Amino acid sequence: DAGVIQSPRHEVTEMGQEVTLRCKPISGHNSLFWYRQTMMRGLELLIYFNNNVPIDDSGMPEDRFSAKMPNASFSTLKIQPSEPRDSAVYFCASSTGDGGNQPQHFGDGTRLSIL
Amino acid sequence: EDQVTQSPEALRLQEGESSSLNCSYTVSGLRGLFWYRQDPGKGPEFLFTLYSAGEEKEKERLKATLTKKESFLHITAPKPEDSATYLCAVQAPNTGNQFYFGTGTSLTVIP
Numbered sequence: 001d002a003g004v005i006q007s008p009r010h011e012v013t014e015m016g017q018e019v020t021l022r023c024k025p026i027s028g029h030n031s032l033f034w035y036r037q038t039m040m041r042g043l044e045l046l047i048y049f050n051n052n053v054p055i056d057d058s059g060m061p062e063d064r065f066s067a068k069m070p071n072a073s074f075s076t077l078k079i080q081p082s083e084p085r086d087s088a089v090y091f092c093a094s095s096t097g098d099g100g101n102q103p104q105h106f107g108d109g110t111r112l113s114i115l
Numbered sequence: 116e117d118q119v120t121q122s123p124e125a126l127r128l129q130e131g132e133s134s135s136l137n138c139s140y141t142v143s144g145l146r147g148l149f150w151y152r153q154d155p156g157k158g159p160e161f162l163f164t165l166y167s168a169g170e171e172k173e174k175e176r177l178k179a180t181l182t183k184k185e186s187f188l189h190i191t192a193p194k195p196e197d198s199a200t201y202l203c204a205v206q207a208p209n210t211g212n213q214f215y216f217g218t219g220t221s222l223t224v225i226p
Binding site: 033042095101107 | 161166202
Protein backbone atom coordinates (compact mmCIF):
# COMPACT_ATOMS: atom_id res chain seq x y z
CA ASP A 1 0.00 0.00 0.00
CA ALA A 2 1.18 3.50 -0.76
CA GLY A 3 1.98 5.58 2.27
CA VAL A 4 1.50 9.30 2.74
CA ILE A 5 3.01 11.11 -0.23
CA GLN A 6 4.43 14.61 0.08
CA SER A 7 5.82 16.91 -2.55
CA PRO A 8 8.20 18.48 -3.14
CA ARG A 9 10.81 16.69 -1.00
CA HIS A 10 13.01 19.78 -0.98
CA GLU A 11 12.22 23.43 -1.60
CA VAL A 12 14.63 26.31 -1.60
CA THR A 13 13.27 29.77 -2.25
CA GLU A 14 13.87 33.41 -1.42
CA MET A 15 12.05 35.21 1.32
CA GLY A 16 8.83 36.84 0.25
CA GLN A 17 7.98 34.10 -2.21
CA GLU A 18 4.88 31.95 -1.94
CA VAL A 19 5.49 28.32 -1.00
CA THR A 20 2.98 25.51 -1.49
CA LEU A 21 3.48 22.08 0.06
CA ARG A 22 1.36 19.16 -1.04
CA CYS A 23 0.14 15.98 0.62
CA LYS A 24 -1.72 12.88 -0.48
CA PRO A 25 -2.94 10.89 2.55
CA ILE A 26 -3.33 7.13 2.73
CA SER A 27 -6.49 6.05 0.95
CA GLY A 28 -9.33 5.52 3.42
CA HIS A 29 -7.83 7.69 6.13
CA ASN A 30 -10.18 10.45 7.22
CA SER A 31 -7.88 12.55 9.41
CA LEU A 32 -4.95 14.58 8.10
CA PHE A 33 -2.33 16.47 10.06
CA TRP A 34 0.34 19.03 9.16
CA TYR A 35 3.41 19.25 11.41
CA ARG A 36 6.57 21.30 11.44
CA GLN A 37 9.83 19.88 12.83
CA THR A 38 12.84 21.90 13.94
CA MET A 39 15.81 21.07 16.14
CA MET A 40 14.73 23.66 18.69
CA ARG A 41 11.03 22.81 19.02
CA GLY A 42 10.70 19.25 17.77
CA LEU A 43 7.44 18.22 16.12
CA GLU A 44 4.72 20.85 16.32
CA LEU A 45 1.17 20.31 15.13
CA LEU A 46 0.07 23.12 12.82
CA ILE A 47 -3.43 22.06 11.81
CA TYR A 48 -5.52 18.97 11.42
CA PHE A 49 -8.54 18.03 9.33
CA ASN A 50 -11.23 15.45 9.90
CA ASN A 51 -13.33 14.44 6.89
CA ASN A 52 -11.78 17.35 4.95
CA VAL A 53 -12.91 19.92 7.55
CA PRO A 54 -10.30 21.89 9.55
CA ILE A 55 -10.80 21.00 13.21
CA ASP A 56 -7.99 22.81 15.00
CA ASP A 57 -5.67 25.38 13.45
CA SER A 58 -4.40 26.84 16.70
CA GLY A 59 -0.86 25.71 15.86
CA MET A 60 -0.68 27.77 12.68
CA PRO A 61 1.95 30.36 13.58
CA GLU A 62 0.66 33.34 11.65
CA ASP A 63 -1.80 34.47 9.03
CA ARG A 64 0.92 33.88 6.49
CA PHE A 65 0.16 30.17 6.85
CA SER A 66 -2.96 28.60 5.37
CA ALA A 67 -4.06 25.03 4.70
CA LYS A 68 -6.78 23.50 2.57
CA MET A 69 -8.18 20.06 1.99
CA PRO A 70 -10.42 20.23 -1.08
CA ASN A 71 -11.04 16.47 -1.11
CA ALA A 72 -10.18 13.31 0.78
CA SER A 73 -7.04 12.64 -1.23
CA PHE A 74 -5.28 15.99 -1.30
CA SER A 75 -4.18 18.77 1.02
CA THR A 76 -1.97 21.84 0.69
CA LEU A 77 -0.09 24.00 3.15
CA LYS A 78 0.73 27.46 1.84
CA ILE A 79 3.07 30.09 3.19
CA GLN A 80 2.74 33.58 1.75
CA PRO A 81 4.97 35.52 2.09
CA SER A 82 7.70 33.17 3.28
CA GLU A 83 10.37 34.22 5.80
CA PRO A 84 13.72 32.65 6.76
CA ARG A 85 12.32 31.56 10.15
CA ASP A 86 9.87 29.31 8.29
CA SER A 87 12.78 27.07 7.33
CA ALA A 88 12.04 23.60 8.74
CA VAL A 89 10.89 20.14 7.72
CA TYR A 90 7.15 19.98 7.20
CA PHE A 91 5.39 16.65 7.63
CA CYS A 92 1.97 15.48 6.68
CA ALA A 93 0.37 12.53 8.49
CA SER A 94 -2.93 10.71 8.21
CA SER A 95 -4.94 8.34 10.36
CA THR A 96 -8.22 6.49 10.40
CA GLY A 97 -9.34 7.94 13.72
CA ASP A 98 -12.51 9.89 14.10
CA GLY A 99 -12.49 9.87 17.86
CA GLY A 100 -8.84 9.26 18.09
CA ASN A 101 -6.46 6.67 19.58
CA GLN A 102 -5.36 5.49 16.17
CA PRO A 103 -1.73 5.86 15.07
CA GLN A 104 -0.79 8.60 12.66
CA HIS A 105 1.24 7.60 9.60
CA PHE A 106 3.73 10.14 8.31
CA GLY A 107 5.11 11.05 4.93
CA ASP A 108 8.82 11.68 4.43
CA GLY A 109 8.41 15.43 4.68
CA THR A 110 9.32 18.54 2.73
CA ARG A 111 12.59 20.19 3.71
CA LEU A 112 11.99 23.91 3.26
CA SER A 113 14.78 26.46 3.15
CA ILE A 114 13.93 30.16 2.90
CA LEU A 115 16.93 32.29 1.97
CA GLU B 116 3.40 22.99 30.32
CA ASP B 117 5.19 19.97 28.87
CA GLN B 118 2.92 17.02 28.36
CA VAL B 119 5.64 14.61 27.29
CA THR B 120 9.28 14.40 28.38
CA GLN B 121 11.75 11.93 26.93
CA SER B 122 15.08 10.90 28.41
CA PRO B 123 17.89 10.65 27.77
CA GLU B 124 18.24 13.09 24.87
CA ALA B 125 20.98 10.94 23.39
CA LEU B 126 22.23 7.44 24.07
CA ARG B 127 25.24 5.59 22.72
CA LEU B 128 25.33 1.83 23.12
CA GLN B 129 27.71 -0.88 22.10
CA GLU B 130 26.18 -3.51 19.88
CA GLY B 131 24.52 -6.06 22.16
CA GLU B 132 24.30 -3.69 25.13
CA SER B 133 20.66 -3.58 26.25
CA SER B 134 19.08 -0.40 27.61
CA SER B 135 15.81 1.50 28.02
CA LEU B 136 14.42 4.81 26.83
CA ASN B 137 11.95 6.73 28.97
CA CYS B 138 8.84 8.72 28.10
CA SER B 139 7.13 10.52 30.99
CA TYR B 140 3.75 12.13 30.51
CA THR B 141 1.52 14.41 32.57
CA VAL B 142 -1.85 14.00 30.88
CA SER B 143 -4.61 12.36 32.84
CA GLY B 144 -7.08 10.07 31.19
CA LEU B 145 -4.55 8.93 28.60
CA ARG B 146 -6.24 7.76 25.42
CA GLY B 147 -3.11 6.31 23.89
CA LEU B 148 0.68 6.44 23.95
CA PHE B 149 2.51 5.95 20.68
CA TRP B 150 6.13 5.11 19.93
CA TYR B 151 7.77 6.07 16.64
CA ARG B 152 11.16 5.59 15.08
CA GLN B 153 12.62 8.34 12.88
CA ASP B 154 15.60 7.87 10.57
CA PRO B 155 17.50 10.87 9.15
CA GLY B 156 15.67 12.42 6.22
CA LYS B 157 12.56 10.35 6.85
CA GLY B 158 9.22 10.78 8.55
CA PRO B 159 8.43 9.11 11.87
CA GLU B 160 7.59 5.43 11.46
CA PHE B 161 4.93 3.99 13.73
CA LEU B 162 6.08 1.24 16.12
CA PHE B 163 3.57 0.67 18.95
CA THR B 164 0.40 1.89 20.59
CA LEU B 165 -0.21 1.38 24.30
CA TYR B 166 -3.57 2.17 25.83
CA SER B 167 -3.58 1.17 29.49
CA ALA B 168 -1.18 0.73 32.39
CA GLY B 169 0.38 -2.71 32.46
CA GLU B 170 0.16 -3.17 28.71
CA GLU B 171 3.24 -4.39 26.82
CA LYS B 172 4.01 -4.68 23.11
CA GLU B 173 7.00 -6.32 21.42
CA LYS B 174 8.58 -6.17 17.99
CA GLU B 175 11.89 -7.85 17.31
CA ARG B 176 14.41 -6.34 19.74
CA LEU B 177 12.00 -3.67 21.00
CA LYS B 178 9.55 -3.94 23.88
CA ALA B 179 7.32 -1.08 25.03
CA THR B 180 5.71 -0.93 28.46
CA LEU B 181 3.30 1.52 30.07
CA THR B 182 2.56 2.69 33.60
CA LYS B 183 0.26 5.46 34.77
CA LYS B 184 3.04 8.04 34.50
CA GLU B 185 5.55 6.78 31.97
CA SER B 186 6.45 4.39 29.22
CA PHE B 187 9.68 2.58 28.56
CA LEU B 188 11.09 1.36 25.29
CA HIS B 189 13.42 -1.50 26.09
CA ILE B 190 16.01 -2.40 23.48
CA THR B 191 17.49 -5.87 23.87
CA ALA B 192 20.84 -6.69 22.27
CA PRO B 193 20.69 -3.73 19.87
CA LYS B 194 22.28 -3.76 16.44
CA PRO B 195 23.68 -0.80 14.47
CA GLU B 196 20.53 -0.73 12.35
CA ASP B 197 18.55 0.19 15.48
CA SER B 198 20.28 3.58 15.43
CA ALA B 199 17.59 6.24 15.01
CA THR B 200 15.64 8.83 16.94
CA TYR B 201 12.80 7.36 18.97
CA LEU B 202 9.79 9.57 19.59
CA CYS B 203 6.84 9.08 21.85
CA ALA B 204 3.51 10.85 21.63
CA VAL B 205 0.45 10.93 23.85
CA GLN B 206 -3.16 11.52 23.08
CA ALA B 207 -5.18 13.23 25.79
CA PRO B 208 -8.93 13.28 26.27
CA ASN B 209 -10.94 16.13 24.79
CA THR B 210 -8.27 16.97 22.26
CA GLY B 211 -9.75 15.24 19.26
CA ASN B 212 -7.03 13.47 17.32
CA GLN B 213 -4.17 15.63 18.56
CA PHE B 214 -0.88 14.02 19.50
CA TYR B 215 1.65 15.68 21.80
CA PHE B 216 5.16 14.59 20.85
CA GLY B 217 8.26 14.46 23.01
CA THR B 218 11.55 15.74 21.63
CA GLY B 219 12.93 12.26 21.18
CA THR B 220 15.93 10.14 22.15
CA SER B 221 18.71 9.86 19.60
CA LEU B 222 20.09 6.32 19.79
CA THR B 223 23.44 5.35 18.32
CA VAL B 224 24.50 1.70 18.38
CA ILE B 225 28.21 1.22 17.80
CA PRO B 226 29.41 -1.98 16.11
